[in-house]
Amino acid sequence: MSASWLERLTGPRTPAGYRPGATLARLRHNLGLTDLQSVASFTYREDGPRIEVxxxxxSHLLMHLVMCEFILCVPAHGQGRLRAELHHTGALRRSGVACRRRGGDQAMFERLDARLAAVHAILMPLDFKRLTIDCQDGQWQVTLEHMGASEVVNRMPALRRYIPLDAEQRKHLWQAFDALEHLLRDL
Structure with missing residues (x-):
């Protein structure tokens, strides 16, 4: 039985013109890695944390975006659930980094927010679109979606543009993951 017209319009589907793995291949080149598939993990130094990408x-009207999510998992010492989201503050210029609780334990959030003050200076120069910190089932998970390492695809006019992850932003990304891993490991 075929799907109804409403299901076809509103249901999950891959965007027209989406090339699975193409953005990751370009990211692999930016990172200097030799093997990175559609879902992969890597370390950026021998003793560094494992990052999944x-x-x-x-999807948007007549266009779609392909973004790369970087995911860091760290074991949690205590039990509890928390979902927090970080974002840059300031209307025209970045003036800081703010943290919002999106669910979970308030006391756990307050401890996390107090500890995040130590890494604000590291997060300020990082161009991220979305940064979430989740704690669930005895594990912290940091999901960072960078502005770079993404592709914009327009259908009309026909355009496909990759936004690279430059060397400076790559350095800030590794510093942020080092600081967040250290912060969450001790929390």
Whole structure:
């Protein structure tokens, strides 16, 4: 039985013109890695944390975006649930980094927010679109979606543009993951 017209319009589907793995291949080149598939993990130095990267698509009218999500997992010492979201503050210029609780334990959030003050200076120069910190089932998970390492695809006019992850932003990304891993490991 075929899907109804409403299901076809509103249901999950891959965008027209989406090339799975193409953005990751360009990211692999930016990072200087030799093997990075559609879902992969890597370390950026021998004793560094393990980072998973995967593509995420976002559909819009006559266009779509392909973003790369960087995911860091750290074991949690205590039990509890928390979902927090970080974002840059300031209307025209970045003036800071703010943290919002999106669910979970208030006391756990207050401890996390107090500890995040130590890494604000590291997060300020990082160009991220989305940064979430989740704690669930005895594990912290940091998901960072960078502005770079993404692709914009327009259908009309026909345009496909990759936004690279430059060397400076790559350095800030590794510093942020080092600081967040250290912060969450001790929390």
């Amino acid at each position: 995967r593509e995420r698509t976002e």
